[in-house]
Amino acid sequence: MFLEVKNIVKSFGSEQIIKELNFTLNAQNTMSILGKSGCGKTSMLKIIGGLLSPDAGEIILNGINVANQSPKHRKIVYLYQEDLLFPHLNVFENIAFGLRLKKLPENEIIQKVNSIIASLELEDQSGKMPHQLSGGQRQRVSFGRAIIINPALLLLDEPFGSLDAGTRQRMQELFKKLTKEFDITSLFVTHDLKEAILMGDQIAFMQKGRLKVYQDKTEFINDKETGVQDEIGFWDGLKSKETISKH
Amino acid sequence: MRNKFSHIGLVFFVLIGVIPFAAAFIYALLYSLGIVGVLNSGFTLQHWQTVLASSEVFKSFGYSALVAAISVVISVSFALWLALKFRKEFDQKILSFIIYLPLAIPGVVAAFFTFQLFSRAGFFSRLAYQLGWINEVSQFPDLVNDALATGIIITFITIVMPFFVLLFLNVYKNERVGNLSELAYSLGASSKQVLWRVSLPVILRKTWTLIALYFIFLLGAYEIPLLLGQESPQMLSVLIIREIKQFDLSKISEGYAIAIIYTIVVSVAVSALFSRKNKTLNEI
Numbered sequence: 001m002f003l004e005v006k007n008i009v010k011s012f013g014s015e016q017i018i019k020e021l022n023f024t025l026n027a028q029n030t031m032s033i034l035g036k037s038g039c040g041k042t043s044m045l046k047i048i049g050g051l052l053s054p055d056a057g058e059i060i061l062n063g064i065n066v067a068n069q070s071p072k073h074r075k076i077v078y079l080y081q082e083d084l085l086f087p088h089l090n091v092f093e094n095i096a097f098g099l100r101l102k103k104l105p106e107n108e109i110i111q112k113v114n115s116i117i118a119s120l121e122l123e124d125q126s127g128k129m130p131h132q133l134s135g136g137q138r139q140r141v142s143f144g145r146a147i148i149i150n151p152a153l154l155l156l157d158e159p160f161g162s163l164d165a166g167t168r169q170r171m172q173e174l175f176k177k178l179t180k181e182f183d184i185t186s187l188f189v190t191h192d193l194k195e196a197i198l199m200g201d202q203i204a205f206m207q208k209g210r211l212k213v214y215q216d217k218t219e220f221i222n223d224k225e226t227g228v229q230d231e232i233g234f235w236d237g238l239k240s241k242e243t244i245s246k247h
Numbered sequence: 248m249r250n251k252f253s254h255i256g257l258v259f260f261v262l263i264g265v266i267p268f269a270a271a272f273i274y275a276l277l278y279s280l281g282i283v284g285v286l287n288s289g290f291t292l293q294h295w296q297t298v299l300a301s302s303e304v305f306k307s308f309g310y311s312a313l314v315a316a317i318s319v320v321i322s323v324s325f326a327l328w329l330a331l332k333f334r335k336e337f338d339q340k341i342l343s344f345i346i347y348l349p350l351a352i353p354g355v356v357a358a359f360f361t362f363q364l365f366s367r368a369g370f371f372s373r374l375a376y377q378l379g380w381i382n383e384v385s386q387f388p389d390l391v392n393d394a395l396a397t398g399i400i401i402t403f404i405t406i407v408m409p410f411f412v413l414l415f416l417n418v419y420k421n422e423r424v425g426n427l428s429e430l431a432y433s434l435g436a437s438s439k440q441v442l443w444r445v446s447l448p449v450i451l452r453k454t455w456t457l458i459a460l461y462f463i464f465l466l467g468a469y470e471i472p473l474l475l476g477q478e479s480p481q482m483l484s485v486l487i488i489r490e491i492k493q494f495d496l497s498k499i500s501e502g503y504a505i506a507i508i509y510t511i512v513v514s515v516a517v518s519a520l521f522s523r524k525n526k527t528l529n530e531i
Contacts, residue, residue, distance in 0.1 A: 051429050071432040078433045084426055088448045098434040101444075149434060 001060075002027035002185055003153060008057030010043055017043050019209040021057065025202065030179060030186045032200025033211070034193065034226060040209040041189045042081075045155040048187070049078035061152055075152040081161055083138035085130040091141050092117070092126040098149035116144045119181065120174070136167040140174065147182050154186040160195070172198060193231055197221075272510060279504035286496050294500040303480065304505055308512075310480040314396045314472075315465035318403035323458055325404070326411030330419060331446060337416055349409040354402070358474040361402045365390040391475055398475035399482070403465055411458075418453045419446075459520050463513055483509055 001024040008021035017040045025031050035041045046052040048059055050071035059067045066074045085094050092113055093100075099109045117126050120140040130138060139159060146154055159175075160168045172195065179186065188199045196203055203220045204213040214220040221228045277283045281291040298304055329337075336342055349357075364370045372387040381387055391398040419425065424446050431441045451458075472482035481489065487509065490502030 049433055051433065071429075072435050072437060075435075076433070078430070080426060080430065084423065084430055086427060086431075086445065086449070087422065088452045097431070097444075101431075101435050101437075101440055145434070 001025065002029075002062060004058070004060040005048065006058040006060070008044075008047060008054045008059070010040075010047060010052065010054050017209050018047065018054070021211055023204065023211060023213045025185065025187070027185050028179075028183045029201040030184075030188050030199055031202040031204055031213075032196040033187060033189045033204045033206055034191065034196040035189070035206035036191060039206045041206050042157055044206070044211070045078055045157050045187060045189060048153070049076045049155050050074050051078060075149075076155060077146040077149070077151040077153075078155045079142055079146055079157060079159055081158045083135065083142045083159075083162075085133075085138055085141055085145075087130055090127055090129050091122060091133070094130070094141050095144045095148055097145055102149075112148055116148050119178065120144045134167075135163050136171060139163065139171055143175070143178060147178060147184065150182070152185065154184050156186060156188045158190055159188075161191075168195075175199065193226070193228055197228075272507070275503040275506050275510075279500050279507055281500060284500060287500060294504050298501050298504040298508070303486070304508070306480040307483050307486045308509075310396075311466050311472075311482045314399055314403075314482060315462050315468075318400050318407065318465055319458060319462045321400070322404045322408040322411055322461075326408050326415055327447070327450065329412050330415035330450075331442070334416065334419060337412070346409050346412055349405055350413075352406065353470075354406060354468065355470040355474070357402050357406050358398075358471045361398050361405070361475060362391055365398055365401065367391075392477050394477055396472075396476065399472050402471050402475060403468070407461060407465070410461075411454075414454055414457060415450055418450050422449050422453060424449050456520060460517075463516060467509070467513065 003025040005021055005023050008018055009016065010018035021044060023031070033041060033044075043052060047054045050066070050069060054067060057067065058065050061074070061076070066076070071078075086097065089097065095116055096109050096113045099112060104112075114126075117123060120143065122137065122140055122144070125133060125137060125141075130141070133141065142159075160171050163171060176199070178184065188196075190196050190199070197217060197220070202213065203217060204211050205220070205223070205226050206212075207225065212223075214223070220226055221232075224230075274283065278287070279294050281287040281289055281294065333342075337346065352360075362369065366372070367384045367387050367389070369391075372381070372384060375381045375387060376384075389397075390401075427445050427449060428441045431445045436444065467484050468482065469484040469488065472485050473488075476482055476485060480486075483505070487502050487506045490498050490505060492502075
């Protein structure tokens, strides 16, 4: 397995927010993690990304336990809920940020950044500052900046939560395209049922600090706790009412 | 209705802010050109020629700019260090109260404290004597009314630095520098890279206008250089007031000429500063 998370536990004061977290993920796969606000999703991602320390447990990435490594050495990138761009850098420099840290030659940086900018369909925006971009464009820059450093694992924390429905759909499609193009392994946290089903090769549901990973999408859909059945019931009910009213 | 209020506001601004300033400026200009004034007898450029030929004015300008620049650089550097290093500690009530305290102390009181603490007859001199570090007062370094303006710089830092700490803490929070730093770590940055590539550029980009305005404010400071400065060179405001208030009434016109030069230099600097700031805001 590419990623193995074993027995991770985390408490803040007397409250245990992550309870015995265990799961595995294959390389180049995406695991959707569904959960309500405050269930421990963000803390889980931050622990895996090294931005929070677990109280116990192991995070094995490509055979190496990275639980005690600093974020710098993990090659795991955590993407915030908001499209958090560096406000003092333009689009090109935001995307080039990780490459500049590695002090790569200028020619290589220009070539790699321009290539990513083309993949993200941001050719005309490279000189613009973050405040001059739309929400969708900012989110694309945020992706590009993460992907360009070729991370071992990408952690996405409700990345499309603040976008309108149309932009959200386009971003979902773009993300799917990019994960294939750049062989990305990722954990995709969302509170949107449809998005969880669409984006994940594997699906998990988090509730009160416990993560349940499903064998397949059918098991996820049939589990009453996930709320999929209620959703189906709602739409079926609506459809029946419409049919009756037409007759 | 809203338009009416904005017009009244504009009238008040012109009445209180623009007209008195413009009247004072015109009066100073006329005085410096010999058109008004007790001993003046008509238009002359003599006072301006005397001022421009004297090295004292330019020395005073350079001296004031240097003292203000050193004070601002030290205050900003120290405030940045405090804000970034002890950010969480400043959330505590007592510390946040203590940092506000110096802001309530008037400049003249701060200068008096500096004099009491750092002069040769002051607290630290006596302490050094009691500890046996010095045998007589003259061995204590000249920290007040000295050529290096040590006393002035210490006092400027004391009154300005707390403001910068509060400003930087606020910008750190509003610009989400904490989250940006986490993101930079996640992208592979070291602590040093986070400081130089994220924290400092983000904070300074947001605050440089205020830093520049503080420099201008210190450039024209009066009470502190008056109490803690030396005879020559003097800081600008002290020099101007000295010229205007001295017994030789013919020197008053020269004092006004210096004041005009200072006003023009500062006005041009502020205009340049704000035209750039407005340009940035328009881009947003």
